[in-house]
Amino acid sequence: MLFSSIPGLPEVKQKILQAVKNDHLAHALLFHGPEGSPKLSMALALATYLHCENPQEEDACGICPSCQRMGKLIHPDTNFAIPVPGTKDDEDSNGSKTEKVDYIASFRTFVQQYPYGNVSDWIYHNNIEKKQLNISKAAAKQIIQTLSLKSFEGGFKVMLIWCPEFLNTSSANALLKIIEEPPAKTLFFLVTSHPDRLLTTILSRTQKIMIRAFSDEEIKTHLVRTELCSTEVAVQIAPLADGNMREAYHLVHDMKDANTALIRDWFRACFSLDINVIFKFTENFGSTDKEGQKSILLTGINVLREVLLDKSDVIDLRRSSEDDRDFIHKLGEFVLTEEKIMKMYTLLNEAHYHIERNANVKIMFADLSFQLARIMRAKSTA
Template sequence: MSHASLLSGLRGIGKHRVATVMAMALTCQTTTPCGTCASCRKIEKRQHPDVFFLAPDGDWVKIEQIRTLTAQLQLHSLEGKAKVVIMDDVDRMTESAANALLKTLEEPPPSTYFFLVTPHPHRLVATIRSRCQGITFSPLAEKEIGTYLTKHAEKDRDTALRLASISQGSLGTACTLDLDVLDETLTQFAALFQKSSNADVLEVAHEWSHTEEGVHLIVESLAGLYRDALLQQTQGSKAAPLHPRHALPKLSSETLDAAFVALHRTQALLATTANKQLLFEDLLFTLLPSSSS
C-alpha cells in the first residue's frame, strides 16, 4: 500500500469512511478491520493515539496544525503497528501548510500512512497530488440511493426518489438534505424571479448568508434549477427535471451561460472567507431578470 493516498469524489460519498476503515485495517489487533477490537473501537471514537484526524481550523488547514502533526509523527507509535493520518478537505490548506505537508510526504516517517480526502482534488497543488496514489469515488446510482433511503432511513417512496435525484449520487447528501428547507429556498427564488425590489434582494441575501451549513445547498439547488432549464431547452419533454415544481421560464443561451458562470463562482468563493451576504447579493443581481427599487 502506498504511504499516501488521495481520496476524491463528491461530498458525502464515503471517502472519510473508507479512510477510517483503512486506518482500522492498518492497526487492527486481529488480521482484518474487525471493528470490535480495542484498537478499532478507539479509532471509531477518534481516541487512538496513533491515528490523527486533521481538518481545516476555521477556513483553512494552517501551518501550525501541520507542525504539530509532524512533531507527533516523529515519536514512536504508541500501540506499535502503524501511524495513520486522515486529513479532510485537504484542498483548503494555506500555502505554507501545503509546503510543510509536502516535505513530510517527501520523507515520510516509517510505517506512517496518509489519507488525504477532498471533493476538489484539482485544487490541491500538483506536487502533493503527484506524491499520492489517487483513489476516485464514483457517484452512486439514483436507484441504490432511493432503495437505501426507503429501507434504512424511513423515507416514503416519493421523498426517497426526489432526494435520490437531487443528491446526484451522494448518499451523505441524500441523508442530510432537508426537502422543506430546499423547497422554501426555491419558492423564495421563484418569487424574486417574478418580481423583486433591491430591498427584497438584500433581505433574501441576508437570510441566506446566515444559514451556516446551508449556503452550499442553496447554490446547489439554484444550479439545479438552471440545469433543469438547460435540459428543458435541449431535450424538451424528455428531460427529467430535479425541481419540477419550481421550473424557470424559458431563458436565452446567454442568460443561462451567465447564470452558470455566476453560480460556479459563488460556489467556489463560499469556501473562502469572502463575505457571504455580498456573494449572495452579487449572485441574485446576476440571476434575476431586473430589479427595481
C-alpha cells in the same frame, strides 16, 4: 468505521479489500477525491479492517475490542496528523508558547459529527477562524517519533494524515525518508481533496486510491435509509448535492419542499418586474443563513438545468419531480431560450461564489434579481 457504514461505492471497497487480500497494499496510500466523497471514511474503514481480530470476507467484524476502539477512534496503533493553528515551524516561534489544545481529541469528535466535513467545518468546529493552519515541522518530528515505537498490539501501525496539503515544505521534506522507507508493518494514509497541492516528492511516494463522488441514487438511498428526510425531499436534494454528501447533509437541514416553489415565485416576480415582491424576496433571502442561501441558488441552477433538458427533449436525464415539471416546461416554452438559460445559469453560479466569500447578500440578491429580470424580459433574437 466499517466499510458497510459507507453508502454505496461497492467497486471502490472491493478494490481496497482485494489489495489487502493479495498483499498488494502499498506502505503509503493517498485517498483522494472530490469534496463530500468518503475519502476519510474509506481510510478509517481500511484501518479498522487491518486492526480487526476477526476480519470477514467483506468487512471487519465490528465487535472485537480492536473494532470497538476504532469506532471511537482511540485505537493505540492508529495515529492522526491534522492541520492546526500555529506558525510554520512551532519550534521557531521565538520562544513564545501558544495555548495547548488537544486537537486530536477534537478531531475524534469532529469525525464522528462530520464524517464528510472539510477544512472549513474543522475551523468552525474549533472556533479558529482567524488563525492560519498548518502541519508543522514539529508535527512531522512527532510523527517520526511516534512511528519509531513498536506496535501496541503487534499488528499494523497506521499514521493517517488528514489534509496533507497543509504540510509546509520543511515538514514535508522531514517526512520523505520515513514515507519512502517506513518501519515494518507501518502504513501512511494521506487523505485529501486537493492532491494537486501536494509536493511532487510526496505524491511520487504514494499509491493513489481515487474515491469517487456519490451517485444521486446513493445519496437518495442513504438520506431515506437514515431517516434524515422523506423520499420526496431526498429526490430533490440528491441532484443538488451533485455527489457531495456534505452538501446533502446541509441541504437536509436548510432545504424545504417549497424551495422549487420559491424559485418559481421569484422568477415570476423578476419577469413581471414586481419591485415590491422582489425586495420582499431580497429581505427574506438576506435573513437566511449562508447554507440556506446557497441551497436556494442551487435549486435555481437545477431548475434551469431541467428547463434546458426539457427543451432538448432529453427526458431520461431529468431529475425534477413530476409536480414541478409543468412549471419547468412552461418556463422554457414561453420565457426562456437556451441563450437566456446560459446567461441566468452564469449569474446564479457567480452569486453562489460571492456568498462563499461573504458578499453583502441583500445588495447582491437585489442586483441579481434585476439582472435576471433584464434577461427574461429581453426580446429573443431570431
